[in-house]
Amino acid sequence: MKPSQFAKGFQARPDTTSSEKRTALDRLNAIDNLVNNDSNVQPIAPASRTEQTLHAVSDDLANHESAEYRAWRVGHGYNPGQVIELELKAIKPSPFNPRHFYLKASIAELAVNLAKQGQQQAIHVIPDYASPGSYFVSDGGRRVRALKEANKETVKAIVIDLPIGIQSYKLGYDLNVQRDSQTVFDNAVVWRRFLDEKHFQSQKELAEHLGLDESTVAVALSLAKLPETIMQEMVARPDRFGSNMAYQVGRYHSARGVDATLRLINKILSDDLSTRQVADIVKGRTAPQETPKPAGRQRYAQRMEIKLDGVAVGDLKSYGDDRLELRLRGLAKDKRDEILRQIEQILKPN
Known part of the structure; x- marks a missing residue:
């Protein structure tokens, strides 16, 4: 995508929705609310809709789908909104993912949950038409990472009709903002890249296309350093x-x-x-206490990842000559109690 096309995508994004022109987020919500009774894998926790609404949404999506998506959909016998199982190895990150940082502890915690309860919410993917059989993640990068951590081989997904670029970026960005999972640090790294790659000529232009104050963009970009x-x-x-x-x-x-x-x-x-x-x-009005606080930012000397049934649940770190730190999460109560008893036994005076 040329830089001018990328910027134009921002500008073309409507501020309000209509039946004629939906934003990416509106289209995604519409897709999520379709109920496909013929699919082998049913949509997870679908919202209740009347038949009339379902038909209206389905017709609207069909009328606005791209030629590439329609060819893919027909070729795969896919119905919009259908949840299907895809191999995890066929899923790859989008170059326009709004997220940059994924916390290892958060991924590990989600992996434990997925290993116990299974995947409860489908991710959204976009076909890579240049590489048939592979898909870009549009929404659900954290779930994909956690499923891999849990040694799963497949993922439940909904295939959506969006071009990789500004629309897919804005979709992920809008969803993350709704969940409060988009951080200023993600923005710092991604927006800096947008400018470095000349998708926008200045932070002012970027701010205008994002619909944000230039000061907000300036603060984020300052953190990119x-x-x-x-x-x-x-x-x-x-x-x-x-x-x-x-x-x-x-x-x-x-x-x-x-x-x-x-x-x-x-x-x-x-x-x-x-x-x-x-x-x-x-x-310089006040000085941070530089008095030696042992806590400081001491780095561990050694770290061992701990897994139960092949799933990472925490780690054991050693600091210096006399400190150990054990962190475990997502354990079943009986397993937690068993570990506590064993630690108590080890530490019990002779």
Whole structure:
């Protein structure tokens, strides 16, 4: 896709919906609410709709589908909204995925849940017409990673009609914003790439096409200068590191470097500092306590991943000569109690 086409896609996105022109998110919601009684794999937890509404939605989607999608759909005997099983090895990330950061702990926790309960919600994929048999993830990248972590071979999916590019990016972005899972750090990395690849000529143009204030885009882009090691520390605590706090941390990093910034992040968490307090530290009005706190940002010397039945449930880390840290999650109660009894037995005085 040429840069001008990419930018044009932003501009063409309507602010309001109509029966003639749906946004990607509207089309996805419409697809999700189709009930296909003839498919072997039924849609998961479908919303209740009258037959009249279902027919209207189905007709609307059919009237607006692309020629490529229609050819694929007819060739595969696929009905819009149908949930099918695809091999995980056929699924690949989209180059226009709005997410950049995926927390390992979150993926591991979801993997445990999927191993126990199975996949409860279908992902959405787009056929790669240039590589028949493969699909781009439009929505559900976290579930795909967790299914692989759980050693699954297939994924339940709905195949949707969107071009890979701005529409698929906006769909994923809108869904993530609704779930509160889109972070300023994801925006920082992805928007910086959009500019570097000349999809947009300036942050002002990017802001206009995104429908955001230029200051919002500017703050996100300023964070793109941070090393990923620092961003990863803040991504893990989105409740503490919103745009304003992250911006102050970014300013501190520009002046003090990586190690001092990691210590500041640790102090923000341990002392529950406010954005104003951090701003004062950045401006030099107050100084962060540099007194040796053993907690600091000590790095582990060794890490061992722990798996139960082939599924990652946590890890065991060693620090220095005298500290061990065991973290497990998603355990059944009987397994948890058994592990506790064994640890108590090991630590029991002779």
